[in-house]
Amino acid sequence: MEGETDFAFEGILPLVWSRSYYSDQDGTGWLGEGWSVPGCQRIIRDAAGLAYIDDQGRLFPLPEVDEDDEEPVLFESEQIWFSKNPDGHYVIASLDGSIALRFAPLVVAEDGSDEDSTLFPLVAVEDANGNHQRFVYHVGRSAAIRHRRQRSGVLAELRQCGGRAISLRRQQTS
Numbered sequence: 001m002e003g004e005t006d007f008a009f010e011g012i013l014p015l016v017w018s019r020s021y022y023s024d025q026d027g028t029g030w031l032g033e034g035w036s037v038p039g040c041q042r043i044i045r046d047a048a049g050l051a052y053i054d055d056q057g058r059l060f061p062l063p064e065v066d067e068d069d070e071e072p073v074l075f076e077s078e079q080i081w082f083s084k085n086p087d088g089h090y091v092i093a094s095l096d097g098s099i100a101l102r103f104a105p106l107v108v109a110e111d112g113s114d115e116d117s118t119l120f121p122l123v124a125v126e127d128a129n130g131n132h133q134r135f136v137y138h139v140g141r142s143a144a145i146r147h148r149r150q151r152s153g154v155l156a157e158l159r160q161c162g163g164r165a166i167s168l169r170r171q172q173t174s
Helices: none
Strands: 005-009 015-018 042-046 049-053 059-062 073-075 080-084 090-094 099-103 119-127 132-134 145-149 155-160 165-167
16 A cells, blocks of 8 residues: 555455545545545536546546437547446446446436536446446435524524524633
């Protein structure tokens, strides 16, 4: 293990967990601004279209693709293929097909489309033999927090969306 590796599991499809910091990384990774870890790759959609953020935080545009497209799109500079599978998941694969990264929306519209989705996180790493690692995300209720202040403006209470309240008292110290 290198000094930057937190842990490593050997196997048919090894999992090596190491943190990397890139000061010029676009967006915030799982560990904060500039940090990348395995699994943080994602595809985003905005007004400009689709873009891939790789494991080094680099962002590059992707074309819109459809499940019905017969051929994946080749990116020679990155040595990858880009496509959309019949399940509607975006797939980025190595040129030799040995590894594929699968991306899916966390929320799907009632009609089953992903047209309104803006984030497609990595949901699987798969090899050519069907071995895989899965990334599971739990999309839950909003984590909104309400607050109440005293007349003086001092924060008095925090309340989570589930109703749990935390009272705050301020004590003068001399």
